[in-house]
Amino acid sequence: MPTRSSGAVQTEQVSLSVRPGEPTLVKKCQATKRYKNIQRTDLPTTTPAKHKRTRDLQLSTWNVRTLTQPGALQALVLELRHYKSNITAIQETRWIGNNVLDVSRFRVFASGNATQRIRGTGFIVDPLWSEKVIDWKPVSDRLCVLRIKGKFFNISIINVYAPTNERPDDEKDAFYSQLERTYDNCPRSDIKIVIGDINAQIGREKTFKPTIGSFSLHPKSNENGLRLITFAAAMNMRISSTYFQRRSSRKATWSPPGGGKKCQIDHILIDNRHASNILNVRSFRYTQADIEHHDSDHYAVGAKIRFRLSNIGRIRSTKQKKYDVTKLKNNRVKENFNARVEQQLKERNGELTIWQDCHIAMKQAAEECLGYHQPEKKEWFDDECKQAVQRLIEAKNMRTTRARTEEIKQLQRNKKNSLEERKENLTDSVLMILRSSSQ
Missing domain, CATH: 1.20.10 (Heat-Stable Enterotoxin B)
Known part of the structure; x- marks a missing residue:
């Protein structure tokens, strides 16, 4: 009986034969589990192609309600680090004026009202992406723009905090007019993204399907939703937050006080030319940063964007060291x-x-x-404060019961007292040093 030639090397010591009219040995091995380990070595081998290295941008938006309480910003930065968000657009900071500050190596850009603690927008950027920031424009307490250096295209991110649906039409018209001017002022070649708390419910109308997709949480658009759709269509943009099929818990972005029906009012828009760069959009229901003694009633919304980061880093001025x-x-x-x-x-x-x-x-x-002088950092948000915040986050991640609710309230009080006490102690020590030096 004829046997298989030595052209094919077998990985198992199995004797096989081919009869006239039977399928070839390779086809027979593919159809039989017994011989699945037999390999053909007489065929040319190919190496897998190497994929180009890309860097995905984790872009998020979150209405934090307020950052005026002691330790609120530090707790927020810890939470964003946990969710690995590279750039986060925040709304309702309620800070006065425009600020740029560094917190735990994160850079914070804030655009606030000049006189009152109302509204306010801003960005929180992680250490890697903060090196690629080439411009930041605080427009108003409802708008600000962050520009990032890219390899082929730069990216302009417009952070918005729109008026609610109950506000007067004049206020809404003024806001969208300012938004259009801000969009037009961005460079034409940039990737343009509009993100934030837009207070607009987008429906599933087939007429607007090219702009809004088919997977919104709401069946019908409200007045603010129609305004947003009109803006997106006029600017040739896509509302990406309603373009991805998700379960309802991953679409909702706001929980009304009193436990009403959840809504999807925080959105992410991108120009149609680069719409395919957005790979995913979802909300994070269980964001646990403790803002104003309790969680924000908004959920953080995150988007994964395929983006080629520039290899050119910013030129940093070296700080001159001082001798002791x-x-x-x-x-x-x-x-x-x-x-x-x-x-x-x-x-x-x-x-x-x-x-x-x-x-x-x-x-x-x-x-x-002598050596070099190393100044002491008088940071009041120390490890004890971080542990208090972490204990609160862990308690809220567990299943909610009546006893657990009381425990969470007690942890919130302990955290608040700890943060305020640490900050007051630092303030008192600084005042004593100033008084002693002046005498």
């Missing part, structure tokens, strides 16, 4: 420093000018004898 000259008050350190300077001058023996020799000698002696 306070050590010269010690006579022994002072003598060692003088001796080291004299030794350095003798070793150099007039290689350069007198000033250059003295400069190099004193610099080397200072590095060896």
Whole structure:
């Protein structure tokens, strides 16, 4: 009986034969589980193609209701780090004026009202993406723009906090007029994204399907929803937050007080040319940052965007280090420093000018004898405060019961008292130092 030629090498020691009229050995092996490990080595092998390295942008929006309470911003940054959000658009910060500050290596851009603690928008950017920020424009307490450096296209993110559906029409018209001007002022070649608390319910009308998709939480659009659809259609944009099929719990973005029906009023829009860059949009129901002694009634909304980050980093100015000259008050350190300077001058023996020799000698002696001055960071949000916030987050992630609710309330009180006490202690210590220095 003819046997299989040596052209095919078998991984198992199995003797196979082929009869006239039977299928070939390869087809027979593919159809039989017994011989699934037999491999053909006489065929050319190909290596898998290497995929281009891309970086997905985790873009989020969240109405935080307020950031005026002690420790609210630090707790928010901890929560955003947990959800791995690169850029977060926040609304209702209720800060006065425009601010740029750093918190735990995150950069915070805030655009607020000039005189009152109302409304307010801003961005929280993680350390990697903060290096790519090329521009930030605070427009008003309802609008601000962040511009990011990209490899092929830069990206302009417009953070909005729109009036509610019950507000007068004049206020809504003024807001959308300002939004259109802000959009037009962005560079034409940029990827444009509008994100935030737009207070608009989008329906599932077939007439608007190219703009809104088919997967909104609501069957019919309200007045603010029609305004948003009109804006998106006029600017050739897509409302991506209603384009992805999700269960209802992943679509809702706002829970009304009193436990009413949840709504989808926070949205993400992108221009149609780059709409395919958005890979996913969903809401995070169980965001547990403790804002104003309880959670925000809004849920964080996150989008995963395929985006090629620029390889060109920002040019950072190197901060000049200072020597610890306070050590010269010690006579022994002072003598060692003088001796080291004299030794350095003798070793150099007039290689350069007198000033250059003295400069190099004193610099080397200072590095060896004095070292650099390291200022103490007086950060009141210490590890104890972080643990208090973390205990509260862990308690809220557990199943809710009557006993658990009382425990959460007690943890909220403990956290609030701890944060306020730490901040007051730091303030008192600073005042004592200032008073003693002035006397």
